[in-house]
Amino acid sequence: MIRHVIDDLYQIGEHVETEHGLEAILTYVILNDGNPLLIDCGSHIHRDSVMAQLTELLGEGIPEFLFLTHSELPHAGNIAAITEKWPDIKVIVSNVMLPYIEVLPVLPLEQITQVVPGTKIEMSGRTIEFVDALLKDQPGSHWVHDSRTGALFTGDGFGYMDTAEGSQSVVDGSDAGSAGDVSQAAFEAYHKIAFRFLRWIKPERIAADLRKMFAKRNVQVIAPIHGNAITVNIDKHLDSLIGALTAVNKSYRK
Amino acid sequence: MTPQDTLQEAKIFGDGLGRVAVRAITPNIFWLTHCLGVLAQDYYKEYFAVLPNAADYAGDRIVDYPFSAFLIVDEKSLLIDTCGPKQKEAFLDAVQFCLDGRQLDYIWISHVELPHAGNTGALKQIWPSSQVVTVAGGENYELHGLENALTAAPSDVIDLGEHSVEMVDALFVDHGLSQWLFERKTGMMFTADWAHNLHEPAKCHCFKFLDEMFEAGYDAKTHVEDIKVNAWYQFPWLAWCDADILCEAIDDLFDQYDVKILAPSHGNPIRKDFKQFIPALRDGMRMAAEMPFSHVL
Ligand SMILES: [Fe+2]
Ligand SMILES: [Fe+2]
Ligand SMILES: [Fe+2]
Ligand SMILES: [Fe+2]
Ligand SMILES: [Zn+2]
Numbered sequence: 001m002i003r004h005v006i007d008d009l010y011q012i013g014e015h016v017e018t019e020h021g022l023e024a025i026l027t028y029v030i031l032n033d034g035n036p037l038l039i040d041c042g043s044h045i046h047r048d049s050v051m052a053q054l055t056e057l058l059g060e061g062i063p064e065f066l067f068l069t070h071s072e073l074p075h076a077g078n079i080a081a082i083t084e085k086w087p088d089i090k091v092i093v094s095n096v097m098l099p100y101i102e103v104l105p106v107l108p109l110e111q112i113t114q115v116v117p118g119t120k121i122e123m124s125g126r127t128i129e130f131v132d133a134l135l136k137d138q139p140g141s142h143w144v145h146d147s148r149t150g151a152l153f154t155g156d157g158f159g160y161m162d163t164a165e166g167s168q169s170v171v172d173g174s175d176a177g178s179a180g181d182v183s184q185a186a187f188e189a190y191h192k193i194a195f196r197f198l199r200w201i202k203p204e205r206i207a208a209d210l211r212k213m214f215a216k217r218n219v220q221v222i223a224p225i226h227g228n229a230i231t232v233n234i235d236k237h238l239d240s241l242i243g244a245l246t247a248v249n250k251s252y253r254k
Numbered sequence: 255m256t257p258q259d260t261l262q263e264a265k266i267f268g269d270g271l272g273r274v275a276v277r278a279i280t281p282n283i284f285w286l287t288h289c290l291g292v293l294a295q296d297y298y299k300e301y302f303a304v305l306p307n308a309a310d311y312a313g314d315r316i317v318d319y320p321f322s323a324f325l326i327v328d329e330k331s332l333l334i335d336t337c338g339p340k341q342k343e344a345f346l347d348a349v350q351f352c353l354d355g356r357q358l359d360y361i362w363i364s365h366v367e368l369p370h371a372g373n374t375g376a377l378k379q380i381w382p383s384s385q386v387v388t389v390a391g392g393e394n395y396e397l398h399g400l401e402n403a404l405t406a407a408p409s410d411v412i413d414l415g416e417h418s419v420e421m422v423d424a425l426f427v428d429h430g431l432s433q434w435l436f437e438r439k440t441g442m443m444f445t446a447d448w449a450h451n452l453h454e455p456a457k458c459h460c461f462k463f464l465d466e467m468f469e470a471g472y473d474a475k476t477h478v479e480d481i482k483v484n485a486w487y488q489f490p491w492l493a494w495c496d497a498d499i500l501c502e503a504i505d506d507l508f509d510q511y512d513v514k515i516l517a518p519s520h521g522n523p524i525r526k527d528f529k530q531f532i533p534a535l536r537d538g539m540r541m542a543a544e545m546p547f548s549h550v551l
Contacts, residue, residue: 044399193392
């Protein structure tokens with residue numbers, strides 16, 4: 001389902017059923033004045049619908065870059081279809097990735113560029129910046145910030161389990177289920193499964209790093225892959241996320 | 255060459271980015287491993303460049319990093335992980351060589367990443383009746399190409415005949431849904447992404463067990479340093495940990511399981527005198543947690 005997020009940013013993709021609720025598997029598209037950018041490319045089980053949605057949204061537009069937050073199948077599962085349709089697309093991944101073995105071997109390795117956190121790409125009046133993925137399940141992951149929309153693409157971080165009603169809309173303050181607000185419990189259900197390392201950490205330390213990251217740049221949109229984009233109450237959602245991480249950590253202590 | 259001949263020397267399938275070697279750890283347990291050999295210097299240069307002491311890994315000393323699977327052959331056979339799609343042809347040949355005409359009964363997956371699970375579909379095509387086993391907890395495994403998996407939880411046991419494997423709570427993980435495995439007859443503990451060293455192709459360390467590496471110039475100090483560096487890369491969350499709690503968990507693990515063989519995904523297996531290495535595993539983890547992390551926030 002194509003959904004407009006803000007300005008020239010759209011999300012596409014599907015939700016799948018899990019034991020804990022509906023999990024989104026999204027791709028983000030920045031139209032970027034005719035030079036579209038993709039963030040992740042969805043699951044192979046949604047190949048036909050992802051490609052149809054991309055075609056509908058882009059028309060004749062040819063995406064120049066595919067930024068992969070990381071290379072697991074739900075994030076990079078359509079890389080074969082994408083490179084078949086747009087053979088010249090450049091794929092950008094983290095410097096701590098080993099593309100020859102961690103990305104599906106369906107495109108020449110020369111087409112994949114690795115970037116270190118802190119790298120910035122300037123294009124059509126916007127700056128795309130790669131930063132460390134503070135919540136990740138694969139070492140070779142990064143988050144991506146877009147200066148024009150203020151979107152922070154957080155990969156697996158900030159994922160949440162949704163309801164049928166909430167999954168219908170981006171989180172923009174409207175009153176349909178979680179579309180009004182993502183609860184701490186919804187973040188908690190997701191992060192407990194995704195990040196088992198939370199059992200070992202001091203929550204206040206990761207909280208401090210997350211707050212620094214948000215304080216340092218203009219974040220208007222939190223754009224997770226496993227939850228619809230969040231465009232309202234950014235500070236409050238950061239608080240809820242930190243509350244969820246703290247609760248997951250506590251759940252491991254008897 | 256018979257599968258058991260690989261107790262002494264490796265049998266190698268394929269080459270370059272796709273090669274896979276077989277070594278028998280015991281007459282019935284095989285290590286199937288991919289590493290780059292002479293190509294390592296090209297592929298790991300950037301990877302290790304972010305270390306404070308990069309020259310120790312990608313300059314004066316050129317290291318290599320294995321991606322491994324393990325196969326237990328008994329009345330029933332069980333494969334631990336699958337190597338990656340890039341190694342598909344050589345890996346399938348290697349599994350068939352070790353099975354020596356038998357069926358593959360279980361494809362047990364530690365976690366969903368491609369280098370660990372990426373050949374599951376290809377294996378299922380050859381052995382359609384094999385059962386995929388993944389960790390319970392709520393993932394939609396179809397997303398990872400692991401549909402129809404049987405899910406297992408810590409302390410669940412699969413009987414293979416003389417061998418039996420117990421699911422182990424994976425302590426130190428990248429992916430949230432991960433499991434480790436303990437084989438009760440031999441005392442082999444599979445620890446996926448934790449507790450691995452590095453090796454040097456130039457010193458002919460590829461496809462060697464740790465005791466053989468020590469005979470070929472590897473030493474205890476480098477071993478601890480390698481465990482540290484690998485943990486630092488693999489578990490960036492160590493930035494937010496106190497080391498003591500990790501060391502306690504390591505001690506508890508080896509109190510609970512009488513480990514005699516250590517089989518990590520990305521290191522050279524320890525087949526002898528395992529207990530003497532426990533302090534190195536603990537110290538390496540402590541040192542990793544105490545290393546600076548330079549997160550770009
Ligand atoms: Fe992930
Ligand atoms: Fe994910
Ligand atoms: Fe992993
Ligand atoms: Fe791994
Ligand atoms: Zn090697």
